Amino acid sequence: MRAAEDKHCPYLGETCVKRLSDGTISGACALKPAKSGPVICCPIRLYADDYRIIRDVADRAFGPGMDFVPGPRARMESKKLGRPVVGVFGKRWGGELRLPQRQGVGGYFVDWVLALVDPGIGLVEFVAIEVQTIDTTGNYRASRLGLLDPSRHIVNSTAGLNWENVNKRIIPQLIYKGQVLQREEGCKKGLFFVCPTPVYQKVMNRLGGQAGLTTFHLQPAAITFLGYDYASDAAAVQPGASVPLALEVEHTTTVYKLQERFSNIELPEANVYRNAIKIALGEV
Numbered sequence: 001m002r003a004a005e006d007k008h009c010p011y012l013g014e015t016c017v018k019r020l021s022d023g024t025i026s027g028a029c030a031l032k033p034a035k036s037g038p039v040i041c042c043p044i045r046l047y048a049d050d051y052r053i054i055r056d057v058a059d060r061a062f063g064p065g066m067d068f069v070p071g072p073r074a075r076m077e078s079k080k081l082g083r084p085v086v087g088v089f090g091k092r093w094g095g096e097l098r099l100p101q102r103q104g105v106g107g108y109f110v111d112w113v114l115a116l117v118d119p120g121i122g123l124v125e126f127v128a129i130e131v132q133t134i135d136t137t138g139n140y141r142a143s144r145l146g147l148l149d150p151s152r153h154i155v156n157s158t159a160g161l162n163w164e165n166v167n168k169r170i171i172p173q174l175i176y177k178g179q180v181l182q183r184e185e186g187c188k189k190g191l192f193f194v195c196p197t198p199v200y201q202k203v204m205n206r207l208g209g210q211a212g213l214t215t216f217h218l219q220p221a222a223i224t225f226l227g228y229d230y231a232s233d234a235a236a237v238q239p240g241a242s243v244p245l246a247l248e249v250e251h252t253t254t255v256y257k258l259q260e261r262f263s264n265i266e267l268p269e270a271n272v273y274r275n276a277i278k279i280a281l282g283e284v
Helices: 003-006 043-062 071-081 140-149 164-182 197-205 253-263 272-281
Strands: 068-070 085-089 112-118 122-131 186-195 220-229 245-254
Touching: 003 140, 043 068, 043 112, 043 186, 043 245, 068 071, 068 197, 071 085, 071 112, 085 122, 085 245, 112 164, 122 164, 164 186, 164 197, 164 253, 186 197, 197 220, 197 245, 245 253
Parallel strands: 068 085, 122 186, 186 220
Antiparallel strands: 085 112, 112 122, 220 245
C-alpha cells in the first residue's frame, strides 16, 4: 500500500513514469481481462530482478557471467579489468545510441544494444533487443482509484488490450528492424524480441503458429523471441511482495521466415459478405 501511496515503482526504484492521457501517474503494470490471467502492459515491469531480461539475452549471445557496464565506459572498464565486458546502451544505463535520422521510412531504433567489448580489440560484436508489452484501450481510472483507496478494493473497468497492434505495428517493425540489423557487420546474433507470453502467443497466432516458423541457430538474420510471464507459484508470494517473472518461451527463427508467414494471409471462405447480406435481408 505504501508503494501505491507514494506512486513508487519498485522496478525503477523511483516514481512511476507511466502516465494517463491527462498526465496522472498510472501505476498500472498489468491489466487482467475478465476471462484470462493478467497481461503485463508496462515494459518496465519486464525489468524486474535487476534487469534480468538483459542478463538472459547477454548469456545467450555472449556466454554467461559477463560484467555489465554503461556503454560509453565499456572500453575503459574492459582495459581496467583485463577481460571482455558487455557495454549496455539503453535508458538509465549508457544512454541511447545516436543513430542517423531518417524520414518517411520505418524506424530502426531499438530499446537496447548490448556490445561485447574486448580490452585489446574494442568492439567484438553486438546484439539488439526490442522490448514490447501491449497497449490498452478503454478506461481503468475507476479501477486505479479503487486500489489507491485504503480498502484496496477491486473495481471493474472498460479497459481492454489492443491486440490489433500485433498486426499493425509489432510484426512489421520486427521484420524491418531484423532486415536492418542483418546488414550490420557486428550484429552476429540478430534481434531479440522480449515480450509477455500472451503477446508472443498473439504474434504466433497471427503467423499461423510457431510450427510454421522454422527453428534456426543464432545468426545475423535471426529473430529470437523470449516470452515472460508471472511465475506459476505467484499465489505463494507474500502480500506486498513483487511477483517474480519466469521465462516461458524461447524460440529463434529468421526475419525471412517471419516475413514469409506474415505475407501468407489466410483468407476467409468465398462470399462471406454476400452471405451476411442475405442473412440480414432474411433471404437465408
